[in-house]
Amino acid sequence: MKTFSLPSEEPKGRPDFLSGLNKQQKQAVTHTDGPLLIVAGAGSGKTRVLTYRIAYLLQQYKAAPEQILALTFTNKAAREMKERIKNLIGDKAGKLWMGTFHSIFSKILRFEAEKIGFGSDFTIYDTNDSQTVVKQILQELNYDTKEIKPKTIHNKISDSKNQLITADTFKEKFISSTLDDITSRVYDIYNKRLKQSNAMDFDDLLVKPIELFQQHPDVLEKYQDRFKYIMIDEYQDTNHAQYKVTKMLADKYENICVVGDDAQSIYSFRGADISNILNFKEDYEDSTQVPLEQNYRSTKAILQCADSIIKQNTQQLDKTLWTEQDYGERITLLENFDERDEANRVASHIQNLKMKHGYQNNAFAILYRTNYQSRVFEEALRRKDLAYQLVGGLSFYQRKEIKDVLAYLTLLVNPHDETNLLRIINEPSRGIGNKSIQDILKQARDEGRSVWNIIQRVEDLDVYKPAKKRVREFVDMIDRLHNNLENGESLTDTVKAVLEQSGYMRALVEENSHESMMRRDNIIELQNAISYFEKGKSNASLSAFLQEISLITDQDKFDEDKPAITLMTVHASKGLEFPVVFIVGLEENLFPMGARNNFDVDIEEERRLFYVAITRAEERLFFSHCRSRFKFGEETRQARSRFLEEVDSGVVQTETGASISQKKDRFTDKSAGGSDYEVEYDWKQAQPKKTFKSPSATIHYDYEDGEDPFQVGVKVVHGKFGPGKIISRDGSGTDTRVVVFFKKRGQKKLMLRAAPLQVID
């Protein structure tokens, strides 16, 4: 193994950022060339490793910033990492290519679109748009969309794309049912329809670059040379298309570093292929593997709990996570009558913990399996005046009024976009009814041209007369707005003009309902977002804005500094951490999710999901389940989740401190009905088990130049409490004490010699 030495030209005063890393982390950071697989257990500091690795590459002049590509799981993660690298290495970090697969490759596609027959202002269709297209095609083929669900067909198309199965290949090799036959017919038309609309769906953003690179080896080589170093986070959740496209890019230099954890693979439902990480060694000869096994996040109790769950999986690589942290509190199980009871109980515990232990609101996360569970928690928290932020769910940009306004804006950039045109040609209603639209559509199909082309000469068409006039007015309006934009009108003014000239705002004002007021507020928020976007950039283009917002991830909206309790799905919580975590709805057929009509569930993936949820917690963890719950407006009895039987009962206790009863008859009506939730006191069993290595190494901080950096006002990070600021200090020498205000934990008094504090800038 190469030994590390700092370059001599390292400017004095800059932090030696390798000194804070453990041996394995250092190895991962300094192994720069050749394929590298980092197997990073939960909370093992992989973000830190990635950050330092990039900083190290730059510092060693291995590559210029623009030659480094880092594919992260969220855009926010990319932004934050960039910020941290800037702090280490300077402003040139701004040139790094960092972002999600989808946003990075959509950027590349915008440059290269013409080479594969698209315009650079292509629209990105979200799942909804895609399903709309599928539905239309099904109807044109005379299928009953009640029987043949557009969603099902689109899923099949999407799965195929992610596995790089083209429409042609599908037709040849993958038809084994009537449904496949229909899918095959739709698939082909769907692709053509999207191309005519100058639109790509989410999957195309990964598939089209592969087509591009295959058809144009020179373009591939350009990007191979551009991205001399490639890093991929959350590699266990990449699908085949993502695997393929990065393999192509890395083919020339093979400086590819992937980070992942097979125990945290939770996205197979969207095509994620765990074998990408398992086969890395075979894929890349001479690859190095570095395991990160020390957990810096959680207490021993929490890790022990997580470990007891994940070891139930048979298809799991063995690994040992260990921590130097204290045992901590045992996990508390909350048993509730129904979901309202559950929400209230969780809210009460939060109030309690805030009072007793000084936690701030943003120390808490409530994690659930499905989005619809959020509602009761919102109500309960609001009643108790506790601030919360909801992450995910029906996102802002999926609301009808927002999609409508965005559809108008999209047309100004890409008028051939049929889905968005049809969406608003009669919204608000302007006398262009369904019959007229169908007539126009038929014309467009007959001629094989876009709807926009057809309605240019609406006067010549066989369409209901009064509607013709309205279509003409619509075309003129879009033209007018488009021209103004071309002539340099600001985005802010453009949106304003759209809202006025389309009559959209007027229609909302006239409706004058509570509902329409909310919609107006949302639109104003959109206007703000656009103004903000425009202010931040010198040459902000409308299509860049539209592209950016169509690729926003749920987590991008999560603000860890906001003084609020976080509500989100377990999926959305991936990569995050909180001092106190509540995992709620631990019931059979909810968590784990039960098999449904056509979809069977992978119980091992559900278990990994539970593992991910547990390992979000730093200090305190709560499990919660209900005996009954409203489903589809009906009260349903709920059996306790099997995960609660699987978990190491020694680390879990009830609210009263009793050990949890693990019954064999948990699926019987009696148990589910909840008449006998007697608790058994078993203190012997309840004693903490010592299964984890716990080297009691003390962290030492040496100040070479004799300068103690821990002065009042300095920002610091604590091994357990996270980031904070020193607000006072007294004593001297080894007796020096500081008072620190932690973002999540409030004020703490600490002994400087003992506290795991580090200065951050």
Added chain:
DNA sequence: GTGCTCCATTTTTTT
């Protein structure tokens, strides 16, 4: 062509 009312369907998880 518009808008209202009733009914059916949904609840995985996400770019």
Added chain:
DNA sequence: AATGGAGCAC
């Protein structure tokens, strides 16, 4: 419980 679609009256 809530949304969206189909069908019907104006």
